[in-house]
Amino acid sequence: MSWEESAPSKRNCPCGIGLYLVIDRSDDWGRHDERWEMHCSACREEYGLFSQHYNRKGMSCTFRGWVRKEIIDDLHATFVRLETAKKKLADRMYSRFRSVWIDHFHRKTKKATWSELTENGKRYPSLSTFYTHVRESSLDDVLEGYFRYPSLQTVIRVLKVRDSDFHAKLAEIGALEKEHETKESRARQLAFV
Numbered sequence: 001m002s003w004e005e006s007a008p009s010k011r012n013c014p015c016g017i018g019l020y021l022v023i024d025r026s027d028d029w030g031r032h033d034e035r036w037e038m039h040c041s042a043c044r045e046e047y048g049l050f051s052q053h054y055n056r057k058g059m060s061c062t063f064r065g066w067v068r069k070e071i072i073d074d075l076h077a078t079f080v081r082l083e084t085a086k087k088k089l090a091d092r093m094y095s096r097f098r099s100v101w102i103d104h105f106h107r108k109t110k111k112a113t114w115s116e117l118t119e120n121g122k123r124y125p126s127l128s129t130f131y132t133h134v135r136e137s138s139l140d141d142v143l144e145g146y147f148r149y150p151s152l153q154t155v156i157r158v159l160k161v162r163d164s165d166f167h168a169k170l171a172e173i174g175a176l177e178k179e180h181e182t183k184e185s186r187a188r189q190l191a192f193v
């Protein structure tokens with residue numbers, strides 16, 4: 001399905017000498033998107049396009065704005081550190097606990113397994129969604145899916161992992177997440193639109 005593009009709307013660039021263009025795009029499926037193009041060479045040197053996805057009343061929205069490149073680079077570096085830390089912890093926990101985790105649920109009914117994973121329905125998924133997931137893949141696949149952040153918390157809770165190293169790593173990731181969030185909202189505040 002092809003995207004249809006609107007006539008570009010012209011806006012002043014951050015330095016005020018040139019322009020940037022915003023082009024609305026939509027397709028037959030009712031999807032909307034925007035393309036932002038910087039047409040000022042001085043601003044193209046200095047600024048990058050910052051975008052942030054968020055939810056408003058169940059609708060997924062995107063905020064866009066021009067932000068200095070060093071801020072975008074720093075934000076990206078923080079994001080990479082965060083994702084690397086999550087992946088590293090997930091890999092370590094997978095090799096250490098994978099078989100214990102699968103064995104833990106071995107003789108339990110699917111409903112008992114769901115109940116333990118969700119603390120009796122306090123968290124995602126609902127029982128019917130859980131059954132669907134198990135039917136669509138397999139119980140082992142669903143269980144292995146817990147070795148991804150933030151579900152690692154569930155593995156730690158269910159297996160009663162005491163090892164302080166894992167808890168320390170989780171706290172570190174939590175702090176990195178906060179740092180990334182703070183930097184992101186700062187970039188949004190500074191963004192030129």
Ligand SMILES: [Zn+2]
Nearest residue numbers: 013015040043
């Ligand atoms: Zn400019």
